[in-house]
Amino acid sequence: MISQKYLVLDIEGTVCAISFVKDVLFPYFLKALPDTLSRHFSSAPPPDLQPYIDAFPPTVRTSYDSLYTYIRDLTIADKKISELKALQGYVWRKGYETGELQSPLFEDVYRAFDIWTSGKSKRSVFIYSSGSVDAQILLFAHTERGDLTKGIKGYWDTVNAGMKADPASYVKIANRIGEKVNPKEILFLSDNVKEIEAAKEAGWEAYIVERPGNAPLSEEDRKTHKVIQNFDSLI
């Protein structure tokens, strides 16, 4: 049991396995990318796609080949840049809506959401991920146990909050949660040590979540930070 009223959750490596992102979402995106870009370079480009393409540097937007190679390489390198994340969200929408994509959250996450978001506890749940806000909403709207979005009070990404290793992003989020909120009342849960350090620098409580398939933690990480393997002890 925890004392914090506000819970801010990372996604990849925290509420779902890194393998869902690397082995399911990214391959889906890469498979759909040629068709998506062909439609953009066709004689009747879809207007809703235009802003996502316009966000990439003009020098790589000159041809299908250069844009395809640029976006493919960024995806393979797992770059957390806003324009890539926005386009990924745009492409994943179809997969979620057709049922081809469904988010497998860890079992304890469903248990925790059931308590945290049902009025059975006085906690508020927020999300902060490098995935775009649209992609975050899609992920929680299409879990293997249905739509969890009703219980989520807000979403932050690298566009509306900033980079996750920057303490200033956490200060910004705290102010958005509430002007009078004491940062100590916010608990951040993430697999990424740099993010945990940034949140702590902003005065938040922050725990590392150690899930199967996450990057290994050093002895120093374990000494410096609280490490949890699931959310059960927080319910």
Ligand SMILES: CSCCC(=O)C(=O)COP(=O)(O)O
């Ligand atoms: C919610 S979008 C899918 C995951 C993703 O693209 C991503 O970058 C997740 O990063 P996180 O900050 O949640 O570790």
Ligand SMILES: [Mg+2]
């Ligand atoms: Mg993560």
